[in-house]
Amino acid sequence: MVPDTVWVRVLAALGVFATCASAQDDVITSDTYFYGQSEPVYPTPQTAEQGAWKDAVAKAKKFVGQLTLEEKVNLTAGATSDTGCSGFIPAIPRLGFPGICVTDAGNGVRGTDFVTAWPAGIHVGASWNKDLAYQRAAFMGGEAKAKGVNTLLGPVVGPAGRVVQGGRNWEGFSIDPYLAGGLVHETVAGIQSAGVSACTKHFIAQEQETHRLPTRSGAFAESVSSNVDDRTIHELYLWPFYDAVKAGTASVMCSYNRLNNSYACGNSKALNGLLKTELGFQGYVMSDWGAQMSGVSTALAGLDVAMPDGEGTWGGNLTLAVNNGSVPVSRVDDMATRVIASWYQMNQDKSDGIPNPGDGMPADLNVAHKIVDARNPKSKSVVFDGAVEGHVLVKNTNNALPFDSAKVKMLSLFGYSAKAPNQNNPAPAPEGMTFGDWSLGVQSANLTEVNMGFFGNLNITYSAIAPNGTLISGGGSGAAAGSLISAPYDALVSQCQEDGTMLFWDFESATPAVVPTSDACIVFGNAWATEGYDRPSLRDDYTDGLIAHVASQCANTIVVFHNAGTRLVDTFADHPNVTAIIFAHLPGQESGRALVSLLYGQSNPSGRLPYTVARNESDYGRLLGPDLTLAPSRLQHFPQSDFAEGTLVDYRHFDAAGIEPRYAFGFGLSYTTFAYANLRAALAKPRKSSGVAEYPSAAVAEGGQSDLWDVVALVQADVTNTGPRAGQDVAQLYVGFPGDDSATPVRQLRGFEKPALRPGATATVEFKLTRRDLSVWDSAAQKWRLRRGEYGVYVGANSRDLGLNGTLVI
Secondary structure (H helix, E strand, O other), X not given: OOOHHHHHHHHHHHOOOOOOOOOOOOOOOOHHHOOOXXXXXXXXXXXXXXXXXXXXXXXXXXXXXXXXXXXXXXXXXXXXXXXXXXXXXXXXXXXXXXXXXXXXXXXXXXXXXXXXXXXXXXXXXXXXXXXXXXXXXXXXXXXXXXXXXOEEEOOEOOOOOOOOOXXXXXXXXXXXXXXXXXXXXXXXXXXXXXXXXXXXXXXXXXXXXXXXXXXXXXXXXXXXXXXXXXXXXXXXXXXXXXXXXXXXXXXXXXXXXXXXXEEHHHOHHHHHHXXXXXXXXXXXXXXXXXXXXXXXXXXXXXXXXXXXXXXXXXXXXXXXXHHOOOOOHHXXXXXXXXXXXXXXXXXXXXXXXXXXXXXXXXXXXXXXXXXXXXOOHHHHHHHHHHHHHOOEEEEEHHHOOOOOOOOOOEEEEEOXXXXXXXXXXOOOOOOOOOHHHOOOOOOOOOOOEEEOOOEOOEOOOOEEEOOOOOXXXXXXXXXXXXXXXXXXXXXXXXXXXXXXXXXXXXXXXXXXXXXXXXXEEEEEEEEOOEOOEOOOOOOOHHHHHHHHHHHXXXXXXXXXXXXXXXXXXXXOOXXXXXXXXXXXXXXXXXXXXXXXXXXXXXXXXXXXXXXXXXXXXXXXXXXXXXXXXXXXXOOOOOOEEEOOOOOOOOHHXXXXXXXXXXXXXXXXXXXXXXXXXXXXXXXXXXXXXXXXXXXXXXXXXXXXXXXXXXXXXXXXXXXXEOOOOOEEOOEEEEEEOOOOOOOOOOOEEEEEEOOEEOOOOEEEEEEEEEOHHHEEEEOOOOXXXXXXXXXXXXXXXXXXXXXXXXXXXX
């Protein structure tokens, strides 16, 4: 951990430090107390006619030149509509602009019918498969287009997962910025290949749901402030946004939280400085629903579109602000240009572009609408493969799996996550909310009701009876719209009918009767998570007790978790009768079929953990749960979350603290074995006498200075399938940086490849290391710095199993 004195100097130098007063001071009631908000960056950079956006920006500027001030202002805020869209940017009929329909979510089109319930972000992260991530996104984009959507509100790379119990961690890919960055690049590219804009979210450092929203009635409090130093925000939280912008994301959503005591949607350092200047972002910034907290200041800070409507802070007030000189007309021109440029960039002005919004999206379940089946028959294999590859096998004693149909003739099933939910017929949305704003999702059986939290622009709580069943998705605005669910029980019934296997089950009892002659017992549990609330725990006493009960009577007990986040297993992982454990994550609609394929060896497990599973909650330290600022406290009106751990999160924290995890980041088992050999590491080009330049020097393009993406070094290794089955391994490259400062992780993921190998086959995997991959952020120079010295190079199966070691000198 950075010493307090150094931390204070760093934050003060960056203008981001909030002072601490003595304990006897009174409760703070004014934000004037915080002298050190993020340093201001003005004005907002104008989007330029350059790079991949050159033609789109030129067309947009010509279009905007024909608009009245009122028409320009209308493009800067959502409008109430009955399209069923989550939000709608108004049309300009006289110029043939039909408006922009923006709709949830990052895991598929939500709030409609005849679409696919895709595996969730955490499941994609567990697959470690860039090709599958792209294919999933391309089909998701195609479904969105068929449903009349211009902008899909996803993918998610914030929250990153700093808070282990974070309620929305399941929407994103991984706590590791490199893994998240690689997958978000493919996801943005895939969605936009279908002619639909991606809206990468949430920008930036919204790492907990607790205190995410301000309280304006009763006990007043602002949203939590994520206090992040300059280096940490670049190397961890901003990192995957580089990849998203590099991929061409047409939109970015700013978040609810405060960043260094300035609201993220009004933080000029974040929007004007980091996103639009440093990353060269050409698209438009959209607020999360109700996240705009002021008017003129947010316009000047770089917010382009306020959602959900223009009746709030903007609307006529923005017109007034331009007329009285508070906001330059050039700023409104740029807002409008960025919005229209995204429309042109996605070719949505073409006759074969987006259908009329509302063709397939009802504003109310009781309103008849034109049925549009958006599903592509070619996507079926991608849905299934994606579901399979996000399952992670972490224990398999004595080859308990896969099952042999000829030998396993009696199975017993237990636990509420085995069967389909009792209800999948959403009730009408609460009054004041449209179907597009609300999703029932799927809840876990050990809940009697679920609080749906904040949706739309309403701060309300809606309680729904939990339909008790398997999880294919988390809850909230990122939930999948699943009307077709293959539950494990249903898929197992089909398999057992084919094999002539006897099947017993009890999905209700905490201490069920166990048939002693069962060849295997499978216990299903889940770990629910939803927007609006952080998870109360990383364990579930009910399920742990059920597992212990079954294992005490069944010598071959298989545990399957559908988990929307990290789940601890220390109470039963070492039980001799618990022979196998599978983290099934959130597989989407093919959940049951995918699991059965793995249980019976029709598919070989290839998922790897995108997070670390600890032995005890205390192993995560201060990162376990959200920061709470509750009365009585001096800061009860201004909750603070100090990111004092810097970049040392998840496996980086475990490495730095010397803590042995239960299951390491990147860990996962297979039904075959793999061996690594022949590590080679070299600079990509012969070194000149002056060596590789210390700092990048190229102009900024999409994704930052363009030479950040130059390949500096190449690492290769051979991977051989030494076992009896065909399978896929995830070869992982970690790099140790020169220098001994405590702020730099021991090792950092910097490459992953997933070769498919038949028994005995060998593949050479190659990792291309860019300048950015081998750089640290230099706060003094405000650039990425390529350190001189010896880099450690490590290749292997996970963050704690790195059998190949070498060095690279720069």
